[in-house]
Amino acid sequence: MVQVRIMHTDSARVAEVTAILFPLIASCPDLFMGDPAELGMRGGGSRIVVEVVPAAPRTPQQVRAERVDDQRPPAHRRAAVRRALPPGESR
Template sequence: MVQLRVMTDDRMLGEEVLEVLLPLLRACTALHAGEPTRLSHRGGGLRVVLDVQLAGAPTVRVERVDPPRTGGTYGGSPRPARRPRARALPPAD
């Protein structure tokens, strides 16, 4: 997991940086940025962390659906008729 942290003792400066940084991260199609989490900071400064991941290719999910089989059908259509096989050798006398 990759985390970005904005940490400063000057809360106003940190808020100004976040106002610029967050829209840039959200507009970037190569990255997926999670929601920022504000952490407590001794002395009243600012500590914000957010998870960042590569967007990657979209995931496609395909479910296989087979038609119901009924007796005597093959894939929803009648089975082809079987041809009688000829014997390789004539019957023995």
């Protein structure tokens, strides 16, 4: 996971940078930006973290899967016998 962190003791500067940076990242077709999260910061200021990942793999990927187990349910599940519960105690 790749994260971008913008932090400063002056929260106005953080807001100024994020107002410029986030639209630039969002407009890039090669990147996907997650939802920004504002984290607490000791001593005031602001700290914003956002996840940034490639929008699509650069090389095409093929995946092939084959089932290797028996597709039937186990024998003990096929022939399940229902048993009655024991009678309750009266008080």
